[in-house]
Amino acid sequence: MTDVGINAPELGRVSEISIETLAGPKKRARKEAAIRSFFFFAASVSVLISVLIVGSLMKETWTFVSEVDWSVTWGEIGWFPRQGLYDMPTLLVSSLIVTIVAMLVAGPLGLGSAIYLSEYASKRTRKFLKPILEVLAGVPSVVLGFFALVFISPQVIERIGRNGWLVIGALIIVVYLMLVLGWARQLVRREAGTELSTQVKRVMVLTLLVASALILIWWVNGVAGSSDPEAANFFTVKGSGQLAAAAVGVGILTIPLVASVSEDALASVPDELRQASAGLGARKMTTTVQVVLPAAVSGIVAAFIIGVSRAMGETMVVFLAGGAADQAEFTASPFDGGMTMTAAMASLATGTDSVVGEALTFQSLFFVGSVLFLITLALNIVASRFVNRVREKY
Amino acid sequence: MVASTLGNNGAKARVEDEIFGRGRDLRGSGFRTLLLSCLGVSLLVLVVLMVQVVSDGWSVLSTRPIDFLTGVLRSQPGDDALGISQGLVGSFWIAVFVTFLAFPVGIAAAVYLEEYAKQNRVTTIIDTAVRNLAGVPSVVYGLLGLFLLVKGSKYTNWLFVHPFNWFWKLFKDEAAFQGQSTLIAGGMTLAILVLPIVIITAAEAIRAVPSSLRQGAYGVGATKWDVIRTQVLPYAAPGILTGTLLSLSRAIGEAAPLILVGAITGRLAPRESVLSGIGSFTEQFADKFTAMPIVIVGWIRQPGETFQPAAGAAIVVLLILVIAMNSVAVALRNYFEKKRG
Amino acid sequence: MVEANPPIDEIAKGVRMSIDSSDMAPAAALDTPEQISADDLVFDVSDLSVYYGDFRAVRDVNMLIKRKEITALIGPSGCGKSTVLRSFNRMNDLIPTARVEGDLLYRGVDLYDPRVDPVEVRRRIGMVFQKPNPFPKSIYDNVAYGPRVAGKKKGLDDVVESSLKKAALWDEVKDRLQESAIGMSGGQQQRLSIARAIASDPEVLLMDEPCSALDPIATARIEELMAELKDEYTILIVTHNMQQAARVSDRTAFFSVQVDEANDRRTGLLVEYTNTEKLFSNPDDERTENYITGRFG
Numbered sequence A: 001m002t003d004v005g006i007n008a009p010e011l012g013r014v015s016e017i018s019i020e021t022l023a024g025p026k027k028r029a030r031k032e033a034a035i036r037s038f039f040f041f042a043a044s045v046s047v048l049i050s051v052l053i054v055g056s057l058m059k060e061t062w063t064f065v066s067e068v069d070w071s072v073t074w075g076e077i078g079w080f081p082r083q084g085l086y087d088m089p090t091l092l093v094s095s096l097i098v099t100i101v102a103m104l105v106a107g108p109l110g111l112g113s114a115i116y117l118s119e120y121a122s123k124r125t126r127k128f129l130k131p132i133l134e135v136l137a138g139v140p141s142v143v144l145g146f147f148a149l150v151f152i153s154p155q156v157i158e159r160i161g162r163n164g165w166l167v168i169g170a171l172i173i174v175v176y177l178m179l180v181l182g183w184a185r186q187l188v189r190r191e192a193g194t195e196l197s198t199q200v201k202r203v204m205v206l207t208l209l210v211a212s213a214l215i216l217i218w219w220v221n222g223v224a225g226s227s228d229p230e231a232a233n234f235f236t237v238k239g240s241g242q243l244a245a246a247a248v249g250v251g252i253l254t255i256p257l258v259a260s261v262s263e264d265a266l267a268s269v270p271d272e273l274r275q276a277s278a279g280l281g282a283r284k285m286t287t288t289v290q291v292v293l294p295a296a297v298s299g300i301v302a303a304f305i306i307g308v309s310r311a312m313g314e315t316m317v318v319f320l321a322g323g324a325a326d327q328a329e330f331t332a333s334p335f336d337g338g339m340t341m342t343a344a345m346a347s348l349a350t351g352t353d354s355v356v357g358e359a360l361t362f363q364s365l366f367f368v369g370s371v372l373f374l375i376t377l378a379l380n381i382v383a384s385r386f387v388n389r390v391r392e393k394y
Numbered sequence B: 001m002v003a004s005t006l007g008n009n010g011a012k013a014r015v016e017d018e019i020f021g022r023g024r025d026l027r028g029s030g031f032r033t034l035l036l037s038c039l040g041v042s043l044l045v046l047v048v049l050m051v052q053v054v055s056d057g058w059s060v061l062s063t064r065p066i067d068f069l070t071g072v073l074r075s076q077p078g079d080d081a082l083g084i085s086q087g088l089v090g091s092f093w094i095a096v097f098v099t100f101l102a103f104p105v106g107i108a109a110a111v112y113l114e115e116y117a118k119q120n121r122v123t124t125i126i127d128t129a130v131r132n133l134a135g136v137p138s139v140v141y142g143l144l145g146l147f148l149l150v151k152g153s154k155y156t157n158w159l160f161v162h163p164f165n166w167f168w169k170l171f172k173d174e175a176a177f178q179g180q181s182t183l184i185a186g187g188m189t190l191a192i193l194v195l196p197i198v199i200i201t202a203a204e205a206i207r208a209v210p211s212s213l214r215q216g217a218y219g220v221g222a223t224k225w226d227v228i229r230t231q232v233l234p235y236a237a238p239g240i241l242t243g244t245l246l247s248l249s250r251a252i253g254e255a256a257p258l259i260l261v262g263a264i265t266g267r268l269a270p271r272e273s274v275l276s277g278i279g280s281f282t283e284q285f286a287d288k289f290t291a292m293p294i295v296i297v298g299w300i301r302q303p304g305e306t307f308q309p310a311a312g313a314a315i316v317v318l319l320i321l322v323i324a325m326n327s328v329a330v331a332l333r334n335y336f337e338k339k340r341g
Numbered sequence C: 001m002v003e004a005n006p007p008i009d010e011i012a013k014g015v016r017m018s019i020d021s022s023d024m025a026p027a028a029a030l031d032t033p034e035q036i037s038a039d040d041l042v043f044d045v046s047d048l049s050v051y052y053g054d055f056r057a058v059r060d061v062n063m064l065i066k067r068k069e070i071t072a073l074i075g076p077s078g079c080g081k082s083t084v085l086r087s088f089n090r091m092n093d094l095i096p097t098a099r100v101e102g103d104l105l106y107r108g109v110d111l112y113d114p115r116v117d118p119v120e121v122r123r124r125i126g127m128v129f130q131k132p133n134p135f136p137k138s139i140y141d142n143v144a145y146g147p148r149v150a151g152k153k154k155g156l157d158d159v160v161e162s163s164l165k166k167a168a169l170w171d172e173v174k175d176r177l178q179e180s181a182i183g184m185s186g187g188q189q190q191r192l193s194i195a196r197a198i199a200s201d202p203e204v205l206l207m208d209e210p211c212s213a214l215d216p217i218a219t220a221r222i223e224e225l226m227a228e229l230k231d232e233y234t235i236l237i238v239t240h241n242m243q244q245a246a247r248v249s250d251r252t253a254f255f256s257v258q259v260d261e262a263n264d265r266r267t268g269l270l271v272e273y274t275n276t277e278k279l280f281s282n283p284d285d286e287r288t289e290n291y292i293t294g295r296f297g
């Protein structure tokens, strides 16, 4: 039965081999195990850091909680750490205002951008439009803080403050203008195939658009000039730097984050749904609003929650443009200066007696940090639930 | 054909209108325009922001650009020696810390999670830790740095301070780290801050490695480490590089944690020059420090608008650095995405 | 033998004892599986089952595989051919849920003995995959990959050359060894995969539908190549192409699926394993008959 081998090396092999032959060298197994433990060690650094964060927050927070006079932490008494007044509502309400206003900016703009990029933009236009968000995402928050202080506050918020109700009118005009724009686009499209000179029509339409934009700007400006500075109302700006200015800055910083998480959610909606809807004769907008958005709703909710968490944790913009330094009165108006939790922490840490301070000042830093940490952690956990829900669905 | 049976061109246009749905979908095109204008607003903001900072900084950038780069922190806005060299040097060293601490550990952690980790409790814990760390506000990392590295304590020093000094003593005689507001504290804090970003982006890049490559390598008797070394890491390298560049630019732009660990916002005793400053590593590491974003914060917070030109100019420099890094990262990603189809 | 399940018992018997080699002239040159002498026995598989988690993907595989023969695994899609093939060089270890039960002896050693290092196994039992999967490296580096990870540094040129020659690729690529392997045609890539597997100096080659992504001409070349490689290597090939199995293999194993109506679970099982000639001309099992005459699957 011996099968005479054709190639010589084969002849040398005996049929039965020992298990040691297949066990491989010990050295190799040891090396692989060592490498594996190195990688494991690197991965566990994250766990170590998490523990350290919680631990370092807890130690000083505990000191604060056990030694502070609780009556100075709750009430609308203002945040005056150097006088021993650590009023949390002052910080919480300001943080809330900043978060809400920031999300009013970042929510619609981020979601709108995401929908356009994922549903409407062709591959080519995407290539030009996406970098807008990528560059915006890279802008450091100190830069936005500067911008909020020197531009958004005087040019936007103070204007709104002076003309509160009129600005609402202007918003309505903007919406109107967008509709006109849409109509103009249709006009250009419709004429594209006919013999009439489309170039001429395009120029006419564009002229019309530019003209109406100029008129709008002129009108808003004129109204702004004529308003009576004495009549104080809800919108009246009291100092330089306001929570609203900072919040708009924070919102701008949050746009790319909301956009990218929403875009992921929209991208995970299977194309079959879109095709099915289109196959039933639905227009693009109908498909987008009634099929794609509901299908992606969990992810979009997650995007908003992550946005909220980011906006609440943003420090430098509020620190620079929020209109309060070191201490703050209680306020519930976005047009006032105020101090968020994050700004309070940055304020405590700057200055000569930064991290030493009076009595419990140093500890209050950690107390505020713990509150912020817990809120953002909770938000992130909720958001990841929503993200997982999208993953499970498709 | 249809047009001829209908007789005139107007009718043809109407039929086409109905088939192509032109002109009818006013709401649809309004919606589309609205969406596009969301991106338009972002663009507008970027443009206005750029114009604002450049015009603010122009008086400085146009008259003394080099002096500004090599100058130092001063208390008078018109001072001829005013400049950002200390900030640039600080930011440079922070980048070094991030590169040598966060990148190796982060990439290794990503390799563990993607290549080694089995579905079990330990993996879930690591995974959760990474994802939650990525969402922790940067100012909280500042608290961590403040507690561990600046204040220090008998026990916590064993984690970072003592190991670092031990390492340092291999090269120099004196202990580098006294547990104060030093560059070491700032650099380590930011390295910790970007670690989860490095892990997440690197893990994503590793996940994109086709499993056929792994299979092919295992199929001819490669060990796990062989596969990682010869297939996974080379293939994922561009993606990993993109992620590291993005996290580096994040670290360069962060201010809040540095403020918490006590970077100097005011006046910092100047060294003679940037070069002599770089010459004495140990002194720099163990000394008080500042960084680009902190320099900017310091100037913005000066009363009045006297420092606004300097702040604007410093922002222009910072933006150039950060946007350059981001653009390289994004270009790199697009190039390789395209190359690999 | 499995006692609990009568039909399976019969199948097992069929595999081990059914063949009378005098039936057919060409087959007479071959030993029936149970006649393979111990010296020539490469694999001895008995009662092998493979699970993915709780799901038993394939069960009751009993096969004896002879040295320097080509053994084909055929059967409808999803019957566990790839699963079984992967268990021959422990590639299933890479799937976290996969688990093997039963015995799989390679030259007398249980491949699933805890002391066995899968890396060592794969260096002796190479694998070629369904889709050509060249590494994004040069042609040379692709072929040299196996020897390199095995620690070989000298004489790589010779190994690369002889492997490429054996894979019938040398003449086509000898002038562009340093060019990327990604630019090659599908057929060339697959022959490169074979060269890459050969370069590790294995004894056995496992091929999982190596031609399914190739055009007929490239397929013909791989088939020719297999006939040549048979002189040196023991080859196991999974194919969905029955004609191919009939053309190239010495023995054929037919797998089928059994659907459990109760919980809608499909389990693959080895129905018949015998000399190729016999299996295609005069199968013992009705299911084999149905499959090869196109009435099933």
Ligand SMILES: Nc1ncnc2c1ncn2[C@@H]1O[C@H](COP(=O)(O)OP(=O)(O)O)[C@@H](O)[C@H]1O
Pocket: C052, C057, C076, C077, C078, C079, C080, C081, C082, C083, C084, C095, C097, C266, C268
């Ligand atoms: N990685 C896996 N995890 C879980 N089930 C698997 C996996 N691979 C294959 N299976 C299942 O095992 C069965 C056999 O698959 P496979 O071996 O690929 O069949 P074939 O190669 O014959 O088409 C199928 O039911 C398939 O769904």
Ligand SMILES: [Mg+2]
Pocket: C081, C082, C083
């Ligand atoms: Mg298969």
